[in-house]
Amino acid sequence: MEKIFEKVPLLDQVLKGTGQIMLQENSWTGLLFLIGIFMGSWEQGLSALMATTAGTLTARLLKYDQSEINAGLYGFSAALVGVALSFVFKNTLLIWILVIIGGTAAAVIQHFFIKRKIPVFTLPFILIAWALVFILHRFTEIPPSRFITETILPTNNDEFLYSTNAFGEVIFQGGILSGIIFFLAVFINSPVAALYGFVGSIIGGFISHLHGEPIDKIHLGLFGFNAVLSAIVFSGFKKIDGFWVLLAVAATALIDDFLIDYDLLSSVGGVFTFPFVAGTWVTLLIQKITIHKKTLNTDLNN
Incomplete structure (x- = not known):
């Protein structure tokens, strides 16, 4: 079914770029993400579309690796x-x-790290968002x-x-329906993820609850979205994958709680996905x- 979008390469690249927000190289996932964002706010939906397009076009104009562009790697941070920006400030x-400039800059920074094979995930987004929020404030x-x-x-539904x-x-949407759509969007590409x-x-919400974080904010998902991303990164079918997911989620939740409790990043807009x-x-x-x-022990035994 993805071949439908491949007939229009730019559209396919933009949608996959949106899908890569949750590490999913799938155009339908990206389309559902955009639908969920537009349902929450047309301004945020339009901003996401504009920024992703700007990042993708930047990668194309600068002749970055075509396979990376096709995979949407220059769209998600954008x-x-x-x-x-649309969430924090009035449009x-x-x-x-700045939505367009920020999307362009995100692609350039992403390329810097990709070329050096450094896994930074959403760090380009974080750096640009922190800088812009600080300057604008x-x-x-x-x-x-x-x-x-x-x-x-x-609401009564938030607890469940x-x-x-x-x-x-993960994409700044507080509506229940948007969250369900995002979950299904990931599920259609990777049920295990x-x-x-x-x-x-x-697990992330439980750890935050143990630390005494506000239960209403936990129910709203504010102490769980970073854990979602960490779990998706290490998801897989091997038994050991479950261990790495647990470790990543625990580390993420502890860092999240620490940064929020000590109010270390409020001047730059908050923790975002850091x-x-x-x-x-x-x-x-x-x-x-x-x-x-393990490799060293194997070599010594041999």
């Missing part, structure tokens, strides 16, 4: 930049311009968006759907050390 002309008087000023109250809520919060993400959000990146790095480092020790 998409998150676009949604983040003015300057914000729309310091040097402009652009008001916050309604998503910042309005108080979001948990906080795992899908966590899927929604979706299910591990679901379980990961539960706990996911940091928790994944920690797990990858432990993986590398473990594999190295």
Whole structure:
């Protein structure tokens, strides 16, 4: 069915770029993500589409590796930049311009790390979002968006759907339906990734609950979305994959709680997906050390 989109290469690349927000190289996943974002806010949906297109076109114009462009690797950080700006600030002309500039910059930074084979995941988005939020708060008087000023109250359903809520919060969506759509979008491409993400959000929320984080925010998915991403990274069919998922989710949740409790990043807009990146790095480092020790022991025994 993906061949439908392949007839229009740019569309296919943009949709896969959106799907790669949750590490899914699937055009239908990306389309469902966009639908879920537009359902929450047309401004955020348009910002995601504009930024992803800007990042993808930048990669094409700079003649980056075609297989990487086709896989959507230059779209996901760009998409998150676009949604983040529309989530934090009221959409003015300057914000729309920065959505495009931010999407372009995200692709360039992503390429820098890809060329050096450094797994940074959503770090380009985080760096650009932190920089732009800090600069805009310091040097402009652009008001916050309604998503910042309005108080979001948990519903009776949030207690039972906080795992899908966590899927929604990966892309700044607080609506229950958006979260369910995002979960299904991942599931159609990789059921194991979706299910591990679901379980990961539960574990992440439980760890945050033990640390005394506000239960209403846990139910809204605010302490689970980073865990969703970490679980998806290490998901797989081997028994050992479950261990790595558990380790990554625990590390991510602990880092998330620490940064929020000590209010270390409020001046730059918040933690965004940094706990996911940091928790994944920690797990990858432990993986590398473990594999190295096993290889060394095997060589000594031989």
